[in-house]
Amino acid sequence: MSDNSTAEGGSPSARQDVPDEPPVVYRLDPDCTIDEIAEGANYLVTVNGVVDYGVFVDVTDSVSGLVHESGLDGEYAVDEELVVRLAEIRENGDLAFEEIDPADHKVVHVEHEPEITPIDELQRGKTVTVEGDLSQIKQTGGPTIFHVGDETGIVATAAFEEAGVRAYPEVGLGDIVRVNGEVGLHDDVKQIEADDISPLEDETADAARERLEEARSERAAPEAVEPLVEWDAFEKLRPDLAELARLLRRTVLEGRPIRVRHHADGDGMCAAVPVERALSNFIESVHDDPDASRHLFKRLPAKAPFYEMEDVTRDLNFALEGRARHGQQLPFLLMLDNGSTEEDVPAYKNLAHYDMPIAVVDHHHPDPEAVGPLLDAHVNPYMYDEDYSITTGMMCVELARMIDPETTDDLRHVPAVAGISDRSNADAMADYIVLAEEEGYDHEALHDIGEALDYAAHWLRYSSGHSVVSDALNVGCDDQDRHEELVEFLSSSAERDVEEQLDAVDTHVKHEVLESDARLYRIDLDKWAHRFTYPAPGKTTGELHDTKVQETGDPVITIGYGPDFAVLRSDGVRLDIPRMVEELNEELPGAGVSGGGHLVVGSIKFVKGRREQVIDALVEKMADADIDEALSSTATAFDE
Amino acid sequence: MSDNSTAEGGSPSARQDVPDEPPVVYRLDPDCTIDEIAEGANYLVTVNGVVDYGVFVDVTDSVSGLVHESGLDGEYAVDEELVVRLAEIRENGDLAFEEIDPADHKVVHVEHEPEITPIDELQRGKTVTVEGDLSQIKQTGGPTIFHVGDETGIVATAAFEEAGVRAYPEVGLGDIVRVNGEVGLHDDVKQIEADDISPLEDETADAARERLEEARSERAAPEAVEPLVEWDAFEKLRPDLAELARLLRRTVLEGRPIRVRHHADGDGMCAAVPVERALSNFIESVHDDPDASRHLFKRLPAKAPFYEMEDVTRDLNFALEGRARHGQQLPFLLMLDNGSTEEDVPAYKNLAHYDMPIAVVDHHHPDPEAVGPLLDAHVNPYMYDEDYSITTGMMCVELARMIDPETTDDLRHVPAVAGISDRSNADAMADYIVLAEEEGYDHEALHDIGEALDYAAHWLRYSSGHSVVSDALNVGCDDQDRHEELVEFLSSSAERDVEEQLDAVDTHVKHEVLESDARLYRIDLDKWAHRFTYPAPGKTTGELHDTKVQETGDPVITIGYGPDFAVLRSDGVRLDIPRMVEELNEELPGAGVSGGGHLVVGSIKFVKGRREQVIDALVEKMADADIDEALSSTATAFDE
């Protein structure tokens, strides 16, 4: 109660001792209730009736009592004020006062302390007071809509000043407010029609914020889930994932939108879909509004191996529109299976200025020194001396389960899909596959799901394809047959197209044996492959490479190139592509070489007119590269 | 009435004879009305008053009467039950009962049989009962919206369980239900606020479904329309079209969405626009909601000569989203001027699994054995030994008229546009042109409309361009001047662009005379034509070809090729392009040749690096091809 009494004094609450010294007289807000007075305390009251045995006095609008003539010193007319002491609260509820000498008392104003209703207990038709911070303020053509969040949920509150005019301009995003009003429905979702919105201030606000923070931190804590499989290497990453789960739950509790950009391939989908599902569930539980996740969560594919300028510009514009039009906070950006490299730095640098938190879960070779300082979280196996074989899908299944453990039953097969899709050679793969088999997926089914996702991603281009992707991955799909039919359709189409492509390039692949005894395969994809179709150059090179590795069993390097790009894949040879790019840039000025990748997978760009020199120089470097039979390329090369 | 009495017995309805044997006593539902009782029948009743001349008894909440002491055997207190026979319904409505011995009677429970209101007779403010099946179940943030359809229409029904919680989870799509509630308005459209939704079960449901089926079948029957012109060849297709009209009307009556994919050229538009109009009208009449067709009908252009994987993926995702978000049934897919060939098979195979019926109306050379088993309907003149000269536009005008004869006045000129646009040489063309002339269109106007549609389709790319296309074709355009201006603008722009293109390529066309005396024209479109503009390679080749045919009067073959494709056109030479593709694939491994077409029109793809060999081999084959002066290419080649 002390939070709400003004600074000068204590509280008259019956739940506290009444202070005798210094003598205090309380002046109560008219809306204070019987619960806010206490026997023995002194009150400034107003006469509302004079009878021959005393005067009736009002303490507040709803609290009255009698000063018997025996306890009355002066004479009072109606509406006069006097100072009294509450002598007794009788059993029948009657209050008996006695007048005291006001001379040496100090008046303390007591604000009404209403009963605060937790947001998740709001009932339609009730008049309530809620307390929380403002997570969104949307000006409509009519009322202003304030989204107020406490530790239990977030609710919309409509306040009307004048059509289209911002109500309560004195409160802003993040402010702690107290809202009084009636709970109604808007578009069938609970909404408070505000009678009053008041900012809490100073210590009161601080204390409330502290309470809110504490409660939210507690609720944000990730759920404890048992690992799906025992895997020591993975456990090193678990604390990072738990921290990110906390951050994301926290973000939802704060009503901030979340935008996911994920690599548009099998592993990327296996990462993004579980997180989408878990966060959508959590958002809906916080908002008690089935549409909330549509407004607050967005998943989008990323075509390039880094955060492209086109995507950044669009995301930023979208974020700013969300703020301008809907009064939303800027979104939290979550990069999945993408975003770990230096090429992402410029984008991150800018977004950081924009109050857009960024987190990355990725298993591509990272540049943690470059990106780390710009990220709010960065989970990557390479930072723990592990490698790509812990795929992003594997990590995100655990992340999703920490956010919402109830997703678990839908996700047991997903790590196996992710691992097969990205050709993880992790020891744990066997366990993941057993787990999936227990759910009814054999190895071929898992492989087909990965291919189906990859194929769907290709044709969906810039659209997220929510339903088709969920059905293909069988996460939240309510019909097993449909899932199987879809996967069969997509994966067999993919297989057919890959076969056609390999048929087309087959006779044109150039083969040589390098000095290191590694085999080098080269293919001009612009000339010999079907263009602008599936599989695109990256996937085509990968499929060709895999065929050659399988056929020969030797160390193999494969280069697929077009007019101004080349895709590189290696098994058994250490290429170190970033270094090669650096060297090529020095050796071939004006070739405009750029690109990325790591030891065994990469893609580079150059200007069309220097293609021959670039490819020749590359081959030369590859001839000198060390054999390392442990190294194997994954299928994670990005498509052109 | 028997539908609703429980299984044990018959009915006491006055409309039936009262059974004497076996002796039956009816226990009526409290909400049964006076219409549900009959003189001579026995009832289990409850005493509601005792007077000295007898007892007053309640048969139901609204049906009461007197058992006169003369007909009373026992003594009864209020609330006691007894068995009586309805001796007489007096003229003033009074009911006279007499007690009977209940010993050897069998009690039969009679459910109240409410009056069922046909959906097209719903009146705002009335409380009604409707009966029908569920065509859509949409969960909103508030109530669940059930779309209920009977033989007269479909109406939305809102039922509220808890905000965002599915009401009546026991009923599902396709179930037959009885809905009781008040007719209100939602967004200005009639909607029932449900007090109760109960599934009918077992025989009752079967009988209701049978009635509904029968009534719908009757309503689905296509309207009898007189052919616009007398044409025997066309009449062979009429039964197929009527069957498809029935299927589409039926689909609408069942509340299933319809999605049209049509070839993006003149004939394709002439096919799709009339069908769009007729179906939209019918949808609106069934739903009594002008917005219904926006939710339930979608027309989209198809750029490729077959159902492309990108389109399939998007359509499927859209269909699944419609189900997930709006509780819609998956759509009926209608392919127009497209979809008859083997290349469509993979897509169809998958969609069939998805409960997405598919129908095709096309005049491209079909592969009926491949696609036939996958389609719910396939109308194609080649299946009746007719050919492309019966254009899809001609067929779809008749189809549209069968769906909604009132479209006729808007469509009389459309077959002529379709025929000229696709250069039909059908005998009936003369009649179609006369028909159009009677509507005020001369030959040039009809030609210009076709060119305008083709031009608009090019620039609209993936958008349907509803208004601009309707105005250009003058279907549902309310302003003749606007139509004419638009056609003038589009067709003259098209003509100018074609001229510029032909000017550009003119001096670069290579000409030779084949051994067969046919003339062969070749043009490298990548090198000599304006790229990425109108006319695209297919149209450019066609226009060039037509010019040469007209100039020479000889048999002519034209090949327009780019880096990895070639477009073929022939007049007077039998090419049989599918066979050529097959042969090329054998002769040139690694050329990745694919493609399609028929005797005189086709397009093929290959890998860039084998262009020369492919073109050379093609020319060789053409030199050997038979002259057949009756053969002429149409303009239906698809643009690249």
Place this chain on the structure above:
Amino acid sequence: MSDNSTAEGGSPSARQDVPDEPPVVYRLDPDCTIDEIAEGANYLVTVNGVVDYGVFVDVTDSVSGLVHESGLDGEYAVDEELVVRLAEIRENGDLAFEEIDPADHKVVHVEHEPEITPIDELQRGKTVTVEGDLSQIKQTGGPTIFHVGDETGIVATAAFEEAGVRAYPEVGLGDIVRVNGEVGLHDDVKQIEADDISPLEDETADAARERLEEARSERAAPEAVEPLVEWDAFEKLRPDLAELARLLRRTVLEGRPIRVRHHADGDGMCAAVPVERALSNFIESVHDDPDASRHLFKRLPAKAPFYEMEDVTRDLNFALEGRARHGQQLPFLLMLDNGSTEEDVPAYKNLAHYDMPIAVVDHHHPDPEAVGPLLDAHVNPYMYDEDYSITTGMMCVELARMIDPETTDDLRHVPAVAGISDRSNADAMADYIVLAEEEGYDHEALHDIGEALDYAAHWLRYSSGHSVVSDALNVGCDDQDRHEELVEFLSSSAERDVEEQLDAVDTHVKHEVLESDARLYRIDLDKWAHRFTYPAPGKTTGELHDTKVQETGDPVITIGYGPDFAVLRSDGVRLDIPRMVEELNEELPGAGVSGGGHLVVGSIKFVKGRREQVIDALVEKMADADIDEALSSTATAFDE
């Protein structure tokens, strides 16, 4: 009042002399009020009570009085009619009548003249009459929504005939109507629920229309604003701009939508954003609806240097959809920094037929004879012997201020950005820069904003990027830091990409000194530049050119070319590109040369196979071109 009395006679209003001759008896509408009667006038009245001292009579529903027996000739029963003269309106409001002989009088019907409420004074809950013309008629599934506009604003009015059925089919767009109804709220915006909508007719309508026209003309008058800087050259254009401001304000007052197509570069943005802001403000003030500008204003970038067929087709379809679906008028098309040349003529010709007014503000070399007759307004410095150095951004800042002077504070820095972005060498640039400096922008900041806009435009492609563009230009951005961060991010990214591009091309630029001593630089951008990224060929050529001009100080021509296009830039040499295109077309048939530009900037297209000849011929012409050191190219060349 005469407007509303029927044609036969005058008016009984107390504000006019009562006519003695010819004797007239007024029959008043039942809803006429006390204000509509006058002492001395004659009325046809109805007896509503008979007392012994006379009869009480009703003149209208709300106007009654007494005919004292002394003034009464006949005897009357209740409900009988008689003719009386209003002898006196007593101080207490009582009316005293006396009967007169009706024999030789003429009855004139007086319609009730309601009080007309100005639309900007509507109050919720009041029943009002408004008068105005119809600017939009939208049929919903429920009521018909009529947008009625008077001289003070526009308000939506709902009228219900039957769900989905057009109410009052007798009134149409543009008609002057009188609407009676209650002011309610729809989606929180004021809307009249119409009891009655009646068209005014004949002279009444004419008079009302005249009043409305006059009032609107007055309100449409552009606001008088002081020029931001003193600049005589600019003042020549001011009357044209004022006229356009009037036209645009007028367009808003008439409720017609406005669609802006602007060049997608720095100057184009500096032109479009201020106009967007001013018009949005004005639209909102007219409609009292914060969403109105979203429905009535649309800004879209144009990628080509003229009004491309794809854009025209889409705009037209959008316009027609707006009419079909929302009953909107067709939009006013405003072309900014684009649209002045002959290439725009075909598009304009068509749109003119469509009742789509078109205005152009541009500083590209115009073809006023070709486009002028098709435009409703054309503002271009070349038409006043000025040149591109008066940029479109400079003009549009003044235009925006005339439309809404309150935008001024947000716009002071914009002309400097526009000028620097388009390298204006205008004398006034110094003043503009001082102005911007006073607002806190130094030269570098201004330059960076221009680059940022250019960069954003590139990546936003076909989207308007409302928020990111507004923030980058700092117009309506409420956070200076955010603006600065965004500009820093975008401009430094742009700079980095330009550097990379120049690095890539640097060693491949071919240099020769022409006979005229000008330096010619050539670069094959397809071969040596990064493709499909920023900077595109136009910008790349410009940046290269600027570098060379700066390095050498000599007259310089730069040609950047790709497979089928070339971009030209010159400083110090008079190229006259349109003439060159014409000559090339004659000299090189089949090269398909087209293009545009003016003395020092241009781009041309040709067919791929003639590239060498075209470039060679171009170089030859350039060698012959005159040196004119005053000429300098701007950066306004359009990107490919």
